[in-house]
Amino acid sequence: MQKPENWVDIGAAIELQGNELQAVRVGKVTIALSCVGGEFGAISNACNHVGGPLGHGCLDADFVVCPWHQWKFHRVTGAGEPGFEDDRVPSYPVQVEKGRVLVDMAGATKRQKSPHKPHPLARKVERAEGPVRVVGISTTVMDENFPRYSGSDDLLVSALKAAEADGSVTKLIRLSALNFHACRGYYSKSARACTWPCSITQMDRHDELEVVYEALVHWADVVLIATPIRWGAASSLYFKMAERLNCVQNQVTIHDKVLIKNKVAGFIIVGGQDNVQGVAGQLLNFFGELGFHFPQFPFIGHSRGWSAEDMEQNILTVKTSRELHEGAGELARRCSALARRLIDTAPVEKIKRGGRKAHALKDAVLPED
Secondary structure, eight states: OOOOSSSSSEEHHHHHTTTEEEEEEETEEOOOOOEEETTEEEEESBBBOOOOOOGGGGTTEEEEEEETOEEETTTTOBBSSOOOOTTTTTTTTTEEEETEEOOOOOGGGBOOOOOOOGGGSOOOOOSSSSSSSEEEEEEOOOOOSSSOHHHHHHHHHHHHHHHHHHTOOOEEEEEGOOOOOOOOOHHHHHHHGGGGHHHHHHHHOOOOOOOHHHIIIOOOSEEEEEOOOOBBBBOOOHHHHHTHHHHHHHHHHHHHOOOOOEEEEEEEESSSSSSSHHHHHHOOOOOHHHTOOOOOSSSEEEEEEETOOOOHHHHHHHHOOOOHHHHHHHHHHHHHHHHHHHTTTOSSSOOOOOOSSSOOOOOOOOOOO
């Protein structure tokens, strides 16, 4: 063992052992210091994944759990949890001498990251050759085993048929048919904890929102969103999807990386109560922040008004309205026409900062080992 004078004194043992896990600054390096049964362990504070602060996590037996995405490392050796031992964070020798905790900062083990195959969504965004591609996303909520009529869904189908007749390739995604998690608020932990691809998508291969990410970021030139009005707002499934799309928008804020390039969005809004313009305003704002372009007259809407609670008549109106179905088709054609023009222009790689992105993100940067 090295002589104690060559080690760094980080504090009194009686004080430090009062915390099971904590982050301790030692010079220019931060360590995650743990104490279990009077035995200290010291590992790097920076997680191998995306640099989460291990010292602010928790302990699961002898493993430090990262507070950002729950990666685990042995609190003494720095080795990853069983099955992931090749993922190691640096560990530091620790000893207690005359009631003081000493750490050998020069004796750190090497960080080791086992090779991880990149997630398919992480590939470079490049448009493949071919006709305009239009994806329709239906956000109406229903039981897929016992489907019901949805006016917004019906008009979306008409829009996609018109796009096909106009030479586009189309795809329909019904959110009610997908099993996906709600956003878990990684951004609320730290801006850099919200990753692309979405952390949930990376960690849970059964999460099916990957279908939406693939369509919006990589496949489609045009995105048509159809939603009913529910209590004056878009559907709950729309907001569930929108929260998960935050990882796309956050790439602009955090890394000045634009994932949505030369893409067009349009909207179909149907409700028994009259708040079409309010819902359209939310949709336009959110998809504008993602980076989408809009054609002239970017949405169509339908409402029979506040007192029209006779749903059978509402269904009949939407089903039989030639104007509404033709209007949906014209919306698709306007979006496709704009997409064709955008395809012939160079995509934006960096943004001219404006609006809420006028300032580059400035948050705490984790120190290197």
